[in-house]
Amino acid sequence: MSPSRRMLTDERMEQIISLLLLVGVVMAGVIVFAGGIYYLVHHGADVPDYRVFRGEPVELRSLSGILGAAISLQGRGIIQLGLLLLIITPVARVAFSLLGFARQRDRVYVIATLIVLGVLVHNLTSGFR
Amino acid sequence: MNILAMSGLIWLGSLLAGLLGSLTGLGGGVVIVPLLTLGFGVDIRYAIGASLVSVIATSSGAAVAYVREGFTNIRVGMLLEIATTLGASLGAVLATVVSPNAIAVIFGVVLLSSVYPSGRPRPARESDDRPDPLATRLRLDSSYPTAEGARAYHVHGVPLGFAFMAVAGALSGLLGIGSGAMKVLAMDQAMRLPFKVSTTTSNFMIGVTAAASAGIYLSKGYIDPGLAMPTMLGVLVGSLAGARILAGAETRVLRVVFGVVILALGLEMIYNGLTGRL
Numbered sequence: 001m002s003p004s005r006r007m008l009t010d011e012r013m014e015q016i017i018s019l020l021l022l023v024g025v026v027m028a029g030v031i032v033f034a035g036g037i038y039y040l041v042h043h044g045a046d047v048p049d050y051r052v053f054r055g056e057p058v059e060l061r062s063l064s065g066i067l068g069a070a071i072s073l074q075g076r077g078i079i080q081l082g083l084l085l086l087i088i089t090p091v092a093r094v095a096f097s098l099l100g101f102a103r104q105r106d107r108v109y110v111i112a113t114l115i116v117l118g119v120l121v122h123n124l125t126s127g128f129r
Numbered sequence: 130m131n132i133l134a135m136s137g138l139i140w141l142g143s144l145l146a147g148l149l150g151s152l153t154g155l156g157g158g159v160v161i162v163p164l165l166t167l168g169f170g171v172d173i174r175y176a177i178g179a180s181l182v183s184v185i186a187t188s189s190g191a192a193v194a195y196v197r198e199g200f201t202n203i204r205v206g207m208l209l210e211i212a213t214t215l216g217a218s219l220g221a222v223l224a225t226v227v228s229p230n231a232i233a234v235i236f237g238v239v240l241l242s243s244v245y246p247s248g249r250p251r252p253a254r255e256s257d258d259r260p261d262p263l264a265t266r267l268r269l270d271s272s273y274p275t276a277e278g279a280r281a282y283h284v285h286g287v288p289l290g291f292a293f294m295a296v297a298g299a300l301s302g303l304l305g306i307g308s309g310a311m312k313v314l315a316m317d318q319a320m321r322l323p324f325k326v327s328t329t330t331s332n333f334m335i336g337v338t339a340a341a342s343a344g345i346y347l348s349k350g351y352i353d354p355g356l357a358m359p360t361m362l363g364v365l366v367g368s369l370a371g372a373r374i375l376a377g378a379e380t381r382v383l384r385v386v387f388g389v390v391i392l393a394l395g396l397e398m399i400y401n402g403l404t405g406r407l
Contacts, residue, residue, distance in 0.1 A: 010203065011199070013203065014196045014197060014199065014201070014203065015197060017196050017203075018192070018193050018194075018196040018197040021189045021190075021192050021193045021196070021336075022193045024189060025186060025189045025190050025193070025365075028186070029186070029361075029362065029365060032357075032358055032361060032362060033362060035354070035358070036136070036358040036359070036362065039354070039355065039358070040132065040133050040136060043132055043355075044131060044132050044133030044136075045131050045132070045133065046131060046132050047130075047131060047132070048130070048131070048132045048135050048355070050165075050169070050170070050171040050172055050175050050353070050356060051170050051171070051172060052172060053172040053174045053175060053229075054350075055349065055350030055351070056350035056351075056352065056353060057350075060350070060352075060354065061347060061348050061349075061350050062348070075354075076354040076355060077354075079354035079355070079357070079358045080352070080354045083182055083352060083354065083357055083361070084347070086182065086185055086186055086189070086361070087182070087185060087340050087343045087344065087347070088340075089185070089189050089336070089340075090185065090188075090189060090336035090337040090339075090340040091337075091340055093336070093337070094207075094210075094337060097203065097207060101207075106268075108267060108268075109204060109207060109208075112207050112208050112210075112211055113207055115211050116207065116210045116211055116214050116337065119214040119215060119218060119341055120214060120337070120340055120341055120344065122344075123218055123221075123341055123342070123343075123344030123345050124340075124344035124347075125344075126344060126345060126348050
């Protein structure tokens with residue numbers, strides 16, 4: 001492959017990655033904001049208690065639980081869905097890079113990306129079992 | 130104080146932290162945990178969770194512009210992310226077993242060290258810029274845009290940079306920060322990348338590193354939506370605004386002031402950790 005063609009592919013990858021990050025952050029921000037308004041309208045007058053760590057309830061720790069809480073229109077569930085989207089955005093970016101390196105037949109970077117993706121997916125799903 | 134007032138105050142504080150962090154280049158993430166623990170009496174584990182989420186937001190938000198400008202070295206980033214994500218996984222698991230007071234002390238030490246002026250560009254040493262065999266085999270060498278067109282550079286010291294990154298990842302996972310300063314140090318000093326390439330690639334990696342520990346934090350119940358919401362929205366708005374007014378702004382005085390604030394917060398974190406008040 002000529003150097004100029006590799007440059008072009010890297011450049012296109014960069015543009016798509018940039019767009020991917022933008023969409024992810026904007027969507028996450030909008031969902032967190034909307035959920036936050038909803039949460040404050042319903043619970044704004046409550047007294048907060050973050051002094052003692054109890055950990056989040058099970059439904060706000062797992063993918064299925066968060067989806068369920070968001071669909072049943074709980075403010076905290078909607079915010080958590082936005083945060084989950086935010087956390088997944090870099091993961092999607094890595095997954096896309098995998099595609100890019102595979103198309104360039106760059107075996108070393110396909111393997112590197114697979115390792116990173118493996119760690120990310122493993123950690124994200126560790127709580128869902 | 131009710132939830133509405135607390136959320137509003139946290140939003141404002143986070144906005145200021147994000148603004149100052151991006152204006153001074155010291156990063157806003159490092160002051161979020163002290164803000165929440167010392168300022169609002171939040172348990173350090175909830176504070177770390179909220180901080181980590183805002184770190185992902187600012188990293189991804191800023192990377193949108195950087196990646197497109199062509200400074201970011203995606204290969205260097207991907208290779209070193211192996212080290213940072215493995216380090217971050219270890220750090221996040223450690224965070225769940227180490228006592229909160231010990232975390233506070235480590236946090237304070239990292240705060241104190243983050244003020245050390247590492248943000249100084251390394252003087253150019255063009256004469257010894259020979260290609261490095263390992264970096265060449267890994268096809269890490271690249272170029273970056275300048276006013277006179279694209280300028281090529283060589284990458285060096287890959288194993289040392291890799292080791293630095295593992296430590297940076299572990300600190301990120303343990304403390305819920307981006308460890309941008311340490312990532313820049315590894316790339317700028319150990320791997321001798323151009324300064325602008327180091328800072329943008331570091332920022333690019335912060336999101337992936339933080340996502341690795343965020344998965345573990347989420348499953349352990351560290352990420353509280355009510356707390357993360359105002360923090361993340363505040364830091365995101367503040368850091369994006371800071372990046373906009375950065376061009377042409379005189380930040381030297383601001384750097385000193387913010388540096389003193391970070392020093393004071395670091396000492397207070399260490400003191401509270403040692404006396405068991407957190």
